[in-house]
Amino acid sequence: MSIPFIDRNEVEDQLRWTSIADAIFDGHKRSKARLGDLFLNRVEDNSTMLNRAAWIDDLGLAMKAVTVYPKNAQREPAIPTIHGVVILFDDDAGQIKALIDGALVTKWKTATDSVLGARLLARKTSRNLLVVGSGVVAESLVDAYREIFPDLERIQIWSRTYANAQELAEKKQCEAVEDLAVAVGEADIVTSATMAREPFIKGEWAKPGTHFDLIGAFKDGMREADDALMQKAKLFVDSRETTIDHIGELKDPIARGVISAADVLADYYDMVQPDCTLRAGDDDITLFKNGGGAHLDLMVANAIYDIWAGK
Numbered sequence: 001m002s003i004p005f006i007d008r009n010e011v012e013d014q015l016r017w018t019s020i021a022d023a024i025f026d027g028h029k030r031s032k033a034r035l036g037d038l039f040l041n042r043v044e045d046n047s048t049m050l051n052r053a054a055w056i057d058d059l060g061l062a063m064k065a066v067t068v069y070p071k072n073a074q075r076e077p078a079i080p081t082i083h084g085v086v087i088l089f090d091d092d093a094g095q096i097k098a099l100i101d102g103a104l105v106t107k108w109k110t111a112t113d114s115v116l117g118a119r120l121l122a123r124k125t126s127r128n129l130l131v132v133g134s135g136v137v138a139e140s141l142v143d144a145y146r147e148i149f150p151d152l153e154r155i156q157i158w159s160r161t162y163a164n165a166q167e168l169a170e171k172k173q174c175e176a177v178e179d180l181a182v183a184v185g186e187a188d189i190v191t192s193a194t195m196a197r198e199p200f201i202k203g204e205w206a207k208p209g210t211h212f213d214l215i216g217a218f219k220d221g222m223r224e225a226d227d228a229l230m231q232k233a234k235l236f237v238d239s240r241e242t243t244i245d246h247i248g249e250l251k252d253p254i255a256r257g258v259i260s261a262a263d264v265l266a267d268y269y270d271m272v273q274p275d276c277t278l279r280a281g282d283d284d285i286t287l288f289k290n291g292g293g294a295h296l297d298l299m300v301a302n303a304i305y306d307i308w309a310g311k
Contacts (some may be wrong), residue, residue: 003096004308008104011308017144020108021116023303024296033295035241037081045071054294056307058275062298064104068178086301098308100301109300111140113237113238114213115148118189120271121236121278122211126188127153132180132201132224134159136169137193137215145191156183160194174247181205191217192224203228208283215290217249225249225287227258233287234260234279240267243291251288 014084027045038051048068054060066084073081084102089095107244118126129145129152133139142155160164164179169176169180177183184190184205191213192201201212203225212233216224230253237250244250244261270276 003099004307005099006104006304007103011304012104012273013026014307015304017108017112017115017147018031018309020112020300020303021119023111024116024268024299025272027035027056027059027295027299027302028272030167031267033209033293033298035294038241041125045069047071052294054298055069056091056295056298058091059284060091060298061095062301063087063089064102064105064296065293077280084299088298088301088305091293098301100304105297105301105304107136107140108304109296110137110290111144112142112300113290113292114191114215114288115144116212116268117236117238117290118145118147118213121283121286121288122189122281123209125282126211128188129149129155129187129188130177130183130187130188130294131155131157131174132159132192133194133216134174135193139168139172141191141193141215142168142174145189147159156187158183160212165296175268182234184210189213190216193224194224195262196224197222199223199226199229200222201225201229203230203232206232207286210285212285212287213290215228216247217247218292220246220248220251222248223252227253229287230284233285235264235287236271236278237264237267238291238296239242239269239293240264244291244294247291 016201034055036053040049053063064086068082070081071081085107086100086102088097090097131141156177157165157169157174158177158180165176185207189211193215196216214224266276
């Protein structure tokens with residue numbers, strides 16, 4: 001049997017943020033995923049192999065295998081430092097359905113994870129979006145939020161390096177800003193995708209009703225939001241299992257008693273239930289932590305496969 005390899009060139013123009021968000025939402029109505037990770041590291045050159053697996057009954061199984069080779073950036077010519085593939089299996093016989101470009105799955109999973117959270121938690125009247133960061137994830141976020149929130153009137157971009165914000169703003173026809181405090185205070189939705197190790201988004205800047213979507217701080221020792229914002233906001237996560245004990249945004253303030261695990265009100269498995277309380281009123285400040293996880297890779301990979309296969 002020939003196993004197809006699906007790369008972005010043959011399917012990405014058919015993908016839509018709305019349909020991928022629907023796939024993640026519907027995936028959480030199924031049985032809870034079984035998850036497993038394997039990390040291998042070579043200390044001599046700091047090269048890493050990461051394998052993340054998920055199994056959801058009646059949906060299938062997926063293994064995302066990724067290598068990270070920092071030395072690739074110094075090659076002549078330079079080549080990407082990250083390479084990966086998602087192996088998608090069916091749940092009927094455990095057969096391989098397809099190999100899918102890992103970067104494609106990660107791109108659509110990461111931004112869609114966030115905009116689904118915003119679709120559920122942000123005010124429907126949100127008009128002003130602030131994107132914090134100027135990298136490849138930030139670029140995807142502009143596209144994803146524009147589709148999910150078609151009534152947006154203003155999109156601002158802030159980056160530690162203003163020239164980078166200007167470059168992305170020009171590319172995406174947005175507005176680059178220099179004053180983060182002012183921009184946060186004016187935004188209805190703040191989405192942040194940075195590599196920050198110290199918190200820099202302050203709770204004192206947050207106005208009533210703002211929704212915060214945090215994507216950076218994906219491991220221990222990283223933070224984007226300060227303690228005041230974590231205390232001030234109603235906290236939600238995509239998955240309790242992949243966030244509370246694993247990422248700095250939650251692990252650090254919980255360890256210091258600033259917040260507790262019980263302050264995380266819901267994850268997607270709760271949020272898809274019709275009786276789950278999300279935003280109680282327009283003045284609520286909500287904060288969604290995007291932590292990722294192999295179960296999301298599985299949901300997204302399966303959706304990509306179905307679109308590729310014409311289902």
